[in-house]
Amino acid sequence: MIGTSMTKGPWLDLTGRISAxxxxxxxxxxxxALALAEVGATVIVLDRDVVGAHRVADAITAAGGIAAFGQLDVTSEEEWVETGLWIGKTWGNLDILVNSAGIVFSDRVGDEDIEPYRKTFAVNVDGTLLGMRMALGFMRAAGKGAIINISSAASFTGSSIMASYGASKATVAHLTRSAALETARCGHDIRINSIHPGLIQTAMADDFYGIYERVGPPEAVEAVMTTGRAGRPEEVADLIVFLSSDRASFISGASIAIDRAKSA
Ligand SMILES: NC(=O)c1ccc[n+]([C@@H]2O[C@H](COP(=O)([O-])OP(=O)(O)OC[C@H]3O[C@@H](n4cnc5c(N)ncnc54)[C@H](O)[C@@H]3O)[C@@H](O)[C@H]2O)c1
Known part of the structure; x- marks a missing residue:
């Protein structure tokens, strides 16, 4: 109200929340990771690339945030258990989990080689499921929490050149919905959502350019894969932060496209 001295806090603040x-x-x-730290969350930076994880944790602390890093191959059940024990011992809780580790290969249903399928599902599906299990251990005990699984716009349609990738991401969305129902029906305030980016400018975008190389150079691929431009990782991070926060308190089990209408 204009003219009152009512003091307000920030619109979104994750100070004190433990995120991975x-x-x-x-x-x-x-x-x-950078965006969660910017709004106050403690960030546990996990990756199989421990040098890269260290670098991101350093960038967060250099900017005044709170971070730690750990090496984790998301396909390893044993490493997830160790990560959970480490989190429990160090922070005693986990409020937010973002499952972003992922890989893509070019493959077709009719291919003889099943390895790309196995590798893709191991990282994208097993990795996400194991992550949710670890996080739910903490979140059920606390009765609250938020999990954001990074699926893909590729989950919405079939693909003649990335069969396993699209199938793995559709599976991620389905597991997300099931987990969200499980927790909501138990009366817990645990929100679990999947987000579905279109083409985003990251190292993986280079993989997509390679898979679509018959189309031409990156600009030509972007013309096919986007509605005019690729997204920036920071644009996706803003949605992740929102879903991590209490501002998204009634959103769970949703599959949210973030692709500038590409899949609309
Ligand atoms: N970039 C895009 O266009 C796009 C579009 C839709 C969805 N996605 C999804 O977004 C997520 C992030 O992708 P990105 O674009 O940031 O790719 P990226 O290649 O930049 O990052 C992926 C990260 O995952 C890590 N990783 C891979 N396998 C791992 C494993 N077994 N254990 C632990 N870490 C592992 C890599 O080391 C890397 O740091 C993925 O799940 C991807 O499928 C990306």
Missing amino acids: VTGAASGIGRAA
Whole structure:
């Protein structure tokens, strides 16, 4: 109200919240880690690339934030258990998990080689499921929390050149919805959502350019894969921060596209 002396806090503040981000050495995960730290969260930077994870944690602390880093291969059940024990011992809780680690290969349903499928599902699906399990241990005990799984706009349609990738990301969305229902029906205030980016300028975008190389140079690929431009990792990070916060208190089990209408 104009003319009153009512003091207001910031619109969104994650001070005191403990967050963990997988795949945080690069791209969307890195941007999410930096953005969560910017609004006050403690960020546990996880990646199989420990040098990159260290670098991101250093960037956060250099900017005045709170961060730690750890090496984690998201496909390893054992490493997830160790990570959970470390988090429990060091912070005693986990309020936010962002599952961003992911890989893509070019493959087709009719291919004879099943390895790309196995590798893709191991990282994108097993990694996300194991992450949710670890986080839910803390969140069920606390009765609250937020998980954001990075799926893809590729989950919405079939693909004649990335069959396993799209299938893995559709599976991530389905697991997200199931987990969200499980927690909501138990009466917990645990929100679990998947987000579905279109083409975003990261190292993975280079993989997409390679997969679509028959189309031409990156500009030609972007003309096919976007509605005019690729997104920036920071634009995706803003959605992740919002979903991590109490501002998104009634959003759970949602599959949210962030692709400038590409999949509309
Ligand atoms: N870039 C895009 O256009 C785009 C579009 C839609 C969805 N996505 C999804 O967003 C997420 C992030 O991708 P990005 O674009 O930031 O890619 P990126 O390649 O920049 O980052 C991926 C990160 O995941 C890590 N990683 C890979 N396998 C891992 C494993 N087994 N254990 C731990 N870490 C592992 C890598 O080391 C890397 O740091 C992925 O799940 C991806 O599928 C990306």
